[in-house]
Amino acid sequence: MDNQNINNQFTPSPAGDIGVIGGADGPTAIITSSSVGMAENLGASVEILGQGMASIFVVLGLIAVVVALMKKLDNKKK
Amino acid sequence: MDFLWEGLLAITWQQYIMYAVGAVLIWLAIEKGFEPALLMPMGFGAILVNLPLSGVMGEHGIIQWLFDVGIEAAEAMPILLFIGIGAMIDFGPLLTNPKLFLCGAAAQAGIFLTIIIASLLNFDIKDAASIGIIGAADGPTSILVSQQLQSNYIGAIAVAAYSYMALVPIIQPFAIKLVTTKKDRAMRMPYKGGTVSRRTRILFPIIVTVIAGLVAPASVALVGFLMFGNLIRECGVLETLSKTAQNELANLITLLLGITIAASMKADQFVKVETLMIMGLGLVAFVLDSVVGVLFVKVLNIFTPKNKINPMVGAAGISAFPMSSRVIEKMGQEADPQNHLLMHAVAANVSGQIASVVAGGVVLQYFMG
Structure with a gap:
């Protein structure tokens, strides 16, 4: 992914430009070229789903394990 | 006398629409009690920035300045607000039942499913990701992520995020009933309170x-400031700072945040078909969060038959606190008047507050590489 732009001025990707929803009633050319961008975006979003949910479960799961261990330590002391 | 008319004639039809949008937001805030601290200033701001040649925008405009310094430069406003939010959260109920951490994680799924739907609707991937984050049910995170991804729809995303947070008591019962039976909702859960040691409370943040920093470095700003606020609360020696964070700091930022966000509600950016689509997608995100939360608990229960969780508690894993907990408690009592789920729902709900900022971080992480 292009990451230089994150904190700079955003220049919408050509896909986004073409994919203007209002353009759906325009010439076929617009629809055809936008579906290429859409497939790319769809691929990326599925990747985000996988990576994202995995990371969230890893983070929250690890926290849960550590908290459970700390609880055990607390109970032992008593 | 021409100068008297110049302003009036310069108003575009889009600007008239924005005055109506502003009026609706003010009405919702005051008459309906929808997140008034945010939606009232946003509504007023929407009118203010859309006056022709508005003096609050442009190079020397005050709202432009607030936006540039408070949001665009380093997302200072949403991040500083997290110190206050962190100081307000009592993680006690969650620390006594760590299993409920998983509910917070599962209920973030609506974010990612909505990103997929938004990209199917032809939104650019960064815009789709920003729209999905509405499903974090967490206003400051939505603002921060959409700003960092330079989305063109920050204004619409903020309006959707805060409106649906206010609508949780309507959206969640609908979504939960789609995937539960009355018997599910009536399931009781014993509450073993138990105390949490001071050491655990201090080490927790x-x-x-x-952990969040190592797995998803991009989440450090969000998680770090939330937990900084919580450490101030729990350390026990910073009582006055904790109170200041919860009250003065949070109020001062909230006071300015709404009107600052209005900078992204200029007519030419806001009066678009996409704005309506974003409002629709935001609703979808909240529904999917709740549905996946419930289904996740149902699956989890198959593996832990001795220690079952009421499936509705899964839906409380969204970040909207305390609205979601209250919804679950109320629905539990509707199904069985003696059923008390509040403390479990609160635990899942505060877990959702951590999970939503982690979610914001991991989405940013994807774009950082």
């Missing part, structure tokens, strides 16, 4: 920050 530090551990969360380190």
